[in-house]
Amino acid sequence: xxxxxxxxxxxxxxxxxxxxxxxxxxxxxxxxxxxxxxxxxxxxxxxxxxxxxxxxxxxxxxxxxxxxxxxxxxxxxxxxxxxxxxxxxxxxxxxxxxxxxxxxxxxxxxxxxx
Amino acid sequence: xxxxxxxxxxxxxxxxxxxxxxxxxxxxxxxxxxxxxxxxxxxxxxxxxxxxxxxxxxxxxxxxxxxxxxxxxxxxxxxxxxxxxxxxxxxxxxxxxxxxxxxxxxxxxxxxx
Numbered sequence: 001x002x003x004x005x006x007x008x009x010x011x012x013x014x015x016x017x018x019x020x021x022x023x024x025x026x027x028x029x030x031x032x033x034x035x036x037x038x039x040x041x042x043x044x045x046x047x048x049x050x051x052x053x054x055x056x057x058x059x060x061x062x063x064x065x066x067x068x069x070x071x072x073x074x075x076x077x078x079x080x081x082x083x084x085x086x087x088x089x090x091x092x093x094x095x096x097x098x099x100x101x102x103x104x105x106x107x108x109x110x111x112x113x114x
Numbered sequence: 115x116x117x118x119x120x121x122x123x124x125x126x127x128x129x130x131x132x133x134x135x136x137x138x139x140x141x142x143x144x145x146x147x148x149x150x151x152x153x154x155x156x157x158x159x160x161x162x163x164x165x166x167x168x169x170x171x172x173x174x175x176x177x178x179x180x181x182x183x184x185x186x187x188x189x190x191x192x193x194x195x196x197x198x199x200x201x202x203x204x205x206x207x208x209x210x211x212x213x214x215x216x217x218x219x220x221x222x223x224x225x226x227x
Contacts, residue, residue, distance in 0.1 A: 004156070032213050041123075043204050043218030044157070051213065089157065095213075101173065102216060104156040 003027045004092050006105035015114050019077040023090030023105055026071065030092040034102070035064060035075050038087045047088075048075070080112045117141060120205050120219040127195055128227050135190045135222045137205030143217075144210040146188040150174060151202045151221075163188055164210070195226045 005024045013019045023033075031052035036044035050057040050064045050073065057064050063076045077084055090105040118139040127133055139146065144165045149157040149172075159172030163182040177199070178192050188207075192199055204221045208214040 002156070009154070034215065036218075041220070041223075043118075043120075043206075043220045046215045046217065049213075049215065091157075101159055101162075102157075104158075106154065106156045 001026075002105070003030075004090055004103050004105040006088075006090055006108045008108055009106070010109040010111070012111045012113060013080050015082055015112055016079045019075075019080045019084065019110055019112065021075040021077075021088050021090075021108050021110065023073050023075075024071055025073075025092050027092070027094070027103075028071070029094040030103075031095055032093045033064070033066060033073050034091045034093075035062075036089045036091060037084075038089060038107070044089055077110075080110075082112050082114050085110060085112050118205060118207055118217055118219040120203075120222050122222060123220060124223045124225075126225045126227065129194075129196055131195050133192050133195050133224070135203055135205075135224070137188045137190070137219055138186050139188075139207040139217075139219075140186060141207065141209075141217075142185060143207035144185070145208045145214070145216075146182065147206040147208075147216060148172070148178075148180060148188070148190050149204040149206065150176065151204060153202075157204060161190065195224075197226045200224060200226050 034049040035047040038044040087107040089107045091102040121136045148161040151157045158174035160176040161180040205219040206216040208216045
């Protein structure tokens with residue numbers, strides 16, 4: 001049973017517009033969430049993270065929002081650029097024993113059109 | 115940012131062959147990980163290590179084995195490759211602190227014929 005779900009497999013947006021990538025989780029023990037970006041034939045690259053004590057974290061064009069009651073997080077990219085075209089993975093972990101284990105979603109392919 | 119290397123990047127091999135996928139990191143990270151990923155699917159943790167002489171199995175059962183004799187090196191071995199082992203194998207490392215970020219290598223794409 002998937003604990004981290006990225007229900008939309010793909011998203012296409014125009015350059016300069018906002019991209020919103022969504023992620024849902026089922027395990028209430030998760031308290032740390034990360035987004036990774038992956039280009040073809042490369043490994044995932046860390047993008048941004050958020051702890052459960054926060055509801056928002058911002059880094060340049062990237063903002064992650066966390067809604068703990070809904071077990072939902074989203075990544076906003078503003079403005080979107082063609083170089084953002086990649087597969088984005090949501091991941092989650094919990095503190096304590098086993099905290100080294102990241103649970104990943106299946107990823108969402110973002111295409112930013114010029 | 116971590117420097118983590120994997121070789122080979124691509125490998126095509128016949129059934130029954132023994133293979134070793136190499137992973138090295140230069141950041142002195144204590145924790146290292148191996149993930150397996152099929153196209154369109156999530157990454158699954160197959161092995162991890164807390165440090166030298168420490169290895170643990172991940173959430174996804176795998177016929178592969180790992181060793182951690184040196185901090186910087188975490189090779190993965192398949193004694194007898196089979197077509198079902200065809201996948202992408204990703205190595206990662208982290209500092210071992212709470213809330214640490216895992217940094218990934220470029221991956222090895224394995225095709226077993």
